[in-house]
Amino acid sequence: MRARLSWVLWDVKDTLLKVRLSVGEQYCKEAERVGLSLNPLEVDAAFRHAYRNYSRRYPNYGISQGLDGQSWWMGVVRDTFFQCRVQDPALLNTMAYNLYHNFCNAENWEVFPDSKKALEGCCSLGLKLGVVSNFDSRLEEILRVCGLLSHFSFLITSEVAGVAKPSPVIFDQALQKCGVPAACVAHIGDHYVNDYLTSRSVGIHGLLLDRYGKHNLPDVPREHRISSLEELLPWLQQHMD
Structure with missing residues (x-):
């Protein structure tokens, strides 16, 4: 099952x-x-x-x-x-x-047009959200001023974690905060190694966001790749049925 x-x-x-x-x-x-x-x-x-x-x-x-x-x-x-x-x-x-x-x-920051709708859609499905980012301690304030912070239950930055993607340790820390098995978690990111390969290496459902069509990689199945966050909710719904 x-x-x-x-x-x-x-x-x-x-x-x-x-x-x-x-x-x-x-x-x-x-x-x-x-x-x-x-x-x-x-x-x-x-x-x-x-x-x-x-x-x-x-x-x-x-x-x-x-x-x-x-x-x-x-x-x-x-x-x-x-x-x-x-x-x-x-x-x-x-x-x-x-x-x-x-x-x-x-x-100084531009929120992608599909970001807020995708986050709100995740919340409407009853999903909890967290951040795993190679970023410094300013990230919380940046998300706050961009109107995105309230969607997230936790943030893990590489500065605070003491380790950065592509180390799987940062995803292990995130899984501890989630409190569920990796098979119950998805991860969305734009970097082939840091986001897609590393999240999948610990059993998370990694999705590669390819906004500009630059990742024509044979080892990334089409069902693991989305070109915009508008494609995310149908994918998530399939994995929640």
Whole structure:
């Protein structure tokens, strides 16, 4: 007899919402406030380099190395601007601090048009919802200002969990909070490895959200892939019958 679904776990970034502007545009707006004129494309490239470097040297916000989300992100921002020839330490710290806190504002995020309806539909089916996200401690505030927080019974971020996807440990923590077997849980996310493969490795019903048709992968059956959250409720209803 097939287990009945009772929980749905969610990834957040690029699943329920996305950054409204490019990083280069966001960072250049902050630079303008302190009288600097920078090229968004150059800043974007510098950010990608700084982000990769920090991710390699200090994985998961450097939690195991004594850092936290804020110090990690401020380091990325300072390195980004330093590559763009901004060398004043006070200026670098000011912009890094401001950008870290500015990303909690709703105007910096765009909720996908199908997100709220999908969350409300899950709740109307009697399903409980949780978040499993590679994110820092700002996530709760971001979900709150975007009008999504009230749908969730719990949030697990990689900063708080001390471990990030694709480690299955973060999903094990989520299952403990759900208090039901993995077969009673689904997970929705846009990342093939972090969301789909890892959730399925612990027995969760992983679904891959492929909004832009970029995941043409032979090992992802069509019934495990949706192109929008509008397709989610029919899938869930099938697994609740």
